[in-house]
Amino acid sequence: MKKLLLLGLYSLSLLATSNYEVAVKSDAAISGYEDASSQMHMTLINSNGQKRERLMKMIVLEKDGGDKSLMEFLSPADVKGTKFLNYEHVKKDDDQWLYLPALKRIKRIASKNKSGSFMGSEFAYEDLSSFNVDKYIYEGDAQVLEIDGKKMYMVQSKPLSKNSGYTKQIAWVDAESFLIHKMDYYDRKNELLKTAVYDDYKKISDVWRIGKISMKNHQNDKETILIWKEETIKNGLQEKDFHKRVLKK
């Protein structure tokens, strides 16, 4: 009987998957795109249901030490041509510049505070930065759940950065594809702040790419929907496409 119990526990420990392992596989599932180019449609919905549309063009360069990205605003008309250049870093603050076309001015931005709202949306800057396991602490095993007949891992992580707006994040990850389907964000008071629902995953050149994220803020009842369109990857973009010179181009 004792032997049987020990064998059972041994099998369970073999089957258990740590939060960290799931996160690493989840990272791997969406990595390898080298670079991406897309149009981003952002819909801001206030608590009364009123909608505002934003349109952006974005290119990203995948890099081990942190991605580089360039975003150009296409609408509303008064911010058309405004550009935002971001060099992500895992171990220090990101380098960020904003180009204001009306003044022809490049402004340096202090990126320490990652919890600030991106363009008045429910997304914080840190929500839009690339996923990197080194930015989080993972402890213990992932819980296994079954949602709508699908096996999911529930993965808990804590941001390493003291400047994050979150104390923890809980992700629901498909056990087969390791793609994230939902993410809960807990604020500094450890209360549920936002939920992001990930949709419309597409496989482009054998790499999974997200098509839509709906971010619902539970505390102010606002929502933002972000949709990626006309996305292409492995376009051959290089470092020079993310040089500061592109801001004035």
Added chain:
Amino acid sequence: MIVRLSISTLLLGTSLLCDVEIKGHLDLQAQAYLTHPEQKHPDNYTAMAQIELGYLKDDFEAIAKLSAQQDYYDLQSSSDHNDRSFLRLDELYAKQDFEDSQILAGKSIRFWGALEVDNIVDTFNPDDLRTDLFDTDKLGVWNASYTQYTDTGELSLIIKIDEQDQPMAAYPYVYYLFPEYVFYDKSLQLEKSRNRPSVFLKYSGSTDTEYALDYAFILENGYDSQRYFTSDGPLNGSPVTFKQHAYLVNKAMTYNTLVVGASLFKMEALYADVIDNKLISDFYHLGLGVEHTLTQVYEQADLGLIAEYYKYDTLQSHKYSDLDLFQIFQNDLFVGLRYSFNEGNDASIIGGAIVDLDYHEQSYYIEYEGRLAETFKLNLDYRYTEPSPDTLTAFHIMGRHQRLSLKLGYYF
């Protein structure tokens, strides 16, 4: 043959037009001067428009930008006329990018600087003095440049080939800089030819260090952006004409931004070695600033705390002083706040006080900016200036001033 040529030309024209991007805005502005010198206008109504046509094909870009302004009083009788209306070509240039370099030629506008209130090194383009004194409205400059890019920066050789006249609004516009009996002749007086090249060598870059630094150094040989005025008669109340003069300098400039956590430390500085001018002394100008941002002070709103200090001085005592040169930021301190709502309208409020530590002048302002119905932009501001009681500064000549301003812009 002619028909075929016409069709080809039409097709080429249509194809080119397809690549042309048009953007611009139309603005209506109303200003009420609650406190102002007695004989000057008590208010002002202005319509403004700007349109930009851009052609972009691969690494080639061509830009044309036009501005127009119509002042209400310029439609009235001649005594109210204040010469603020114009149609102006701001930019007309072509730019070609190569692998590690770029060439640009034409009429263009550039920006140099890091500070918020006054960019003392932003000297490439002169300002048009027919628009709101508190707005920056630059005149395009004919120039050519070659830029070589490195991994972390760029080196540019820029040659300015024309010195612009600087038009100014006329009396009784509230921001006319001189007394009523002074007539301003805008034709610029130069030491050499108007087309004597001004040469700029600029190197700028960013460091990839723990505390990131953006830096820029500029050397200039040519006409200075600071100008001086001479009168054709004594200033005793009889009509006189003022002429604007440009002189030659060797100038070194720098502007830098250092990022330390949530704070930006900024510095702009310049030193001008004036070449053989009997009236104008060598001078320096320094600006230091810090901007610290507190995020989510209320819901999603951010609060920026800004402080800046400016120091200007001439180095030879028997020549024109800062007062003769209408230098405003000669020993001035600015403290201000920027409240960004961070919501769908991109609304913000910025306010602050500028205190002149030498001449006991104060200037206060608060400005709201936000978007309306997605295509309109609203600006509201209030300003109050208390001029020096006993020193002949630019604000003293302009008189005590209090205004309310409303601007509504349609963007397309």
